[in-house]
Amino acid sequence: MALPTRRTDDQVDSRPSWEPFAGLDQFQRQLGGLFDTWRQQLPELLSEGYRPPADLEESDDAYLVEIELPGVRKDDLDIEVTGRRLTVTGEPHEKERVGILRKRERTVGRFRYEILVPGEIDEEGVAAGLDEGVLTVRLPKPEHERPRRIKIS
Numbered sequence: 001m002a003l004p005t006r007r008t009d010d011q012v013d014s015r016p017s018w019e020p021f022a023g024l025d026q027f028q029r030q031l032g033g034l035f036d037t038w039r040q041q042l043p044e045l046l047s048e049g050y051r052p053p054a055d056l057e058e059s060d061d062a063y064l065v066e067i068e069l070p071g072v073r074k075d076d077l078d079i080e081v082t083g084r085r086l087t088v089t090g091e092p093h094e095k096e097r098v099g100i101l102r103k104r105e106r107t108v109g110r111f112r113y114e115i116l117v118p119g120e121i122d123e124e125g126v127a128a129g130l131d132e133g134v135l136t137v138r139l140p141k142p143e144h145e146r147p148r149r150i151k152i153s
Helices: 022-048
Strands: 054-058 062-068 077-082 085-090 111-116 127-131 134-140
Antiparallel strands (some): 054 062, 085 111
């Protein structure tokens, strides 16, 4: 049986020391790394532009996408359909200002809206229209995707 001994001042305590700020330092390093990554990706994000608000509606024969684009002319838009993906990009021209702009709340610059619709679309029948600041893109479903009514005889 071992007997207890007295500790002298020259003996080192083997218990781990408690450091109250060690977790905070680690969190600060992780947060700094996150901001560094974000700062590197910022030019990429800005070149993509903002994403305008939109709605996707599905009917029996088509998908209807409505995108809010106030002040955008149809010449400023580029609409692409590839498979099930619709991509709308553009950069509206800002109006020339005569006075000093004191406040800006409207979003300006490049925009990009991209959506993958849930089903197949007939690319040949896609139609788009711009009316009162809302772009409406009609993506018709192919005939085999549309529901058929069966008559009972």
